[in-house]
Amino acid sequence: MTPNKEDFIKAIYELGGDQNVVTNKALVNQLSITAASVTDMNTRLLKEELITHIPYQGVKLTEKGSLIANQLIRKHRIWEVFLSEKLGYDWNEVHADADLLEHASSDLLIERLNQFLEEPTFDPHGGVIPNKDGTIPDIESTPLIDVSLGSSFKIKEVDDQQEFLEYLLFKEVQLGKEYTLVDIEPYDGPLTLETDSGDRTILGHKAAFKILVEII
Amino acid sequence: MTPNKEDFIKAIYELGGDQNVVTNKALVNQLSITAASVTDMNTRLLKEELITHIPYQGVKLTEKGSLIANQLIRKHRIWEVFLSEKLGYDWNEVHADADLLEHASSDLLIERLNQFLEEPTFDPHGGVIPNKDGTIPDIESTPLIDVSLGSSFKIKEVDDQQEFLEYLLFKEVQLGKEYTLVDIEPYDGPLTLETDSGDRTILGHKAAFKILVEII
DNA sequence: AAATATTTTTAGTTTAGACTAAAAATGAAA
DNA sequence: TTTCATTTTTAGTCTAAACTAAAAATATTT
The missing domain is CATH 2.30.30.90 (Ferrous iron transport protein A (FeoA))
Incomplete structure (x- = not known):
């Protein structure tokens, strides 16, 4: 996995969760890349079985892809808690730095950071933090x-x-x-x-x- | 700057400081890449005026390159303090994760982290932390x-x-x-x-x- | 000083990830 | 249903960063 692939997977998850087909168009907007680049990345991720692809329709995450997305979101949100609670970031500042850090975090680091923060359930804007195994605690809202x-x-x-x-x-x-x-x-x-x-x-x-x- | 260029600059600094000429051979060993790749990277960094190059002899950091090296080392060592003091890493564990994090740290993040850690002078193995402006506090040892x-x-x-x-x-x-x-x-x-x-x-x-x- | 070994450079290839321009497919409107 | 617009794909190009193999330069030995 590379940071770019990770971002792509995360974008699919953000737009369609683990159920819905996401169009190239939507990914073009989300990631600010051209349609051709989306097709490129689709073929790469298809080869790794992280997505399924219906030509001219769009892509959907596989089980494997969905797991990666959830673990990225876990990393992202744990970092957001750290930036907000320990370093005094405002809730509108945390996003950019968390986006960088999430790609540079070993599993060991995230687990220790999670301990240090006393295993938070939510990030600073109320997003629920996925579990280590990729499952999501369900919250009624x-x-x-x-x-x-x-x-x-x-x-x-x-x-x-x-x-x-x-x-x-x-x-x-x-x-x-x-x-x-x-x-x-x-x-x-x-x-x-x-x-x-x-x-x-x-x-x-x-x-x-x-x-x-x-x-x- | 990319993570690879940053690592290359740092390797030159580690091998020769801001004074000495560093051979391709030394960089081959330090970075575990081929001699041809070193020559490649040399020409790239030369173009950006981060190093000077004497053909068949080696490279040396410019002022500009040296500043980047020191700021990277600053980031690296501040992260090492965090991993050691806050997350309970042993001093032989900190290096790998700090190496990843140093490339994913905005200036804002490092300054806030530095505050949070109460502006440490040394990292966990006694390395002095360069100042924000790239200068190095001198310690007699x-x-x-x-x-x-x-x-x-x-x-x-x-x-x-x-x-x-x-x-x-x-x-x-x-x-x-x-x-x-x-x-x-x-x-x-x-x-x-x-x-x-x-x-x-x-x-x-x-x-x-x-x-x-x-x-x- | 000539022969051999080592190091550096050059030339050409590869992969990831972007791009543009043009072709093909799909969807919407006349 | 044909035409027009939009979306997706294909084909070809570019850059960063690696590689191998071979050529050139430097160092070391005999």
């Missing part, structure tokens, strides 16, 4: 978009893209914070959240897909 | 081979090659430990060290080059 009007909930996990995290920082939406959904405008309009103390936050429709909550 | 019979001294730094460290672990030679040199055999024979409590340790002639001490 609901996309904010599916919450019904009037329900109360707690923020559990948010999408970890740089600019989205900056937006949430600005909106003061934080993990663990509790709100009640007091308004949803029709036609994909904004959602209005209210805290106990009466503070209101208005979020766009698309943001509500990127936030997972626990109903309380 | 003497190779054990230059110590005169009957003198007392403290162990300050040891060579950081895996098998040498394992040898010292076996011999119970540790940083900070104090000895008196009670015997040197002629014709490159062994040295006999004695502690306050009368325990004696016998070391080979070559080992005495790889150990730096402070006379007390």
Whole structure:
């Protein structure tokens, strides 16, 4: 495995999990490489049986590929916890450095780091850390978009893209914070959240897909 | 810069510092690559003005190359401190993982890590950590081979090659430990060290080059 | 000084990972 | 259903970093 192959596998996982077929187009956007480069990498990974490929349709991870993706995500998220808790990074800063470190981490290192951090379950934006064997602890949470009007909930996990995290920082939406959904405008309009103390936050429709909550 | 170029620069520094010309042969041994590959890399680094090259003689670091080498060593040694102090690595285990991590560390990361470790001066085998600007704090220490019979001294730094460290672990030679040199055999024979409590340790002639001490 | 050995360089090949440009396949619109 | 647009693939090129084999330069021995 090389860092590039690892990133490619991870991109497939991020776009399609271990079930769905991912198109070349989607990978072109995700990785900022050309369509021809995607086809190239597909043939390489196919040879190693990390993906299956349906010509002109897309690719899907094999069991083997999915395991590698989960172990990478494990490394990534454990590093995120370290950067955030020990080195004082903000949650929108951790991503870039974790992306570098995940490719330079032996299994020994990750296990010792995990011990040092006292075996965390979540990373700084609420993503669950896969187990050593590649399985994923299951956590019940609901996309904010599916919450019904009037329900109360707690923020559990948010999408970890740089600019989205900056937006949430600005909106003061934080993990663990509790709100009640007091308004949803029709036609994909904004959602209005209210805290106990009466503070209101208005979020766009698309943001509500990127936030997972626990109903309380 | 790529990891390979970085390793090459570091190898030149380790073999010749920032003064001496290093032969292709020496780099072949150090990096376990062929002579042709060394010539290849030389021409690449020459183009970037990181080295100077005298055909059929060898290469030497430029100012620019030397700075890069020192910053790499800084990264390497700061990681070694982390692995040793925080993750419980033995001093013979730190090298491999530090070698990977040093190429995946942003400047920001290293500075925060340095803070977290409370700005250490030495790494786990006594190597001094270069400053952020590439300068090296000067520490007075003497190779054990230059110590005169009957003198007392403290162990300050040891060579950081895996098998040498394992040898010292076996011999119970540790940083900070104090000895008196009670015997040197002629014709490159062994040295006999004695502690306050009368325990004696016998070391080979070559080992005495790889150990730096402070006379007390 | 000539012969031999060692080291360095040159020339040509390989692989991973990117690219461009053009061809083939698929999907959407007239 | 034919045309147009999009997506995917193929074919060929490029760079970094390695390799082998052979040629050139330097060092060592006889």
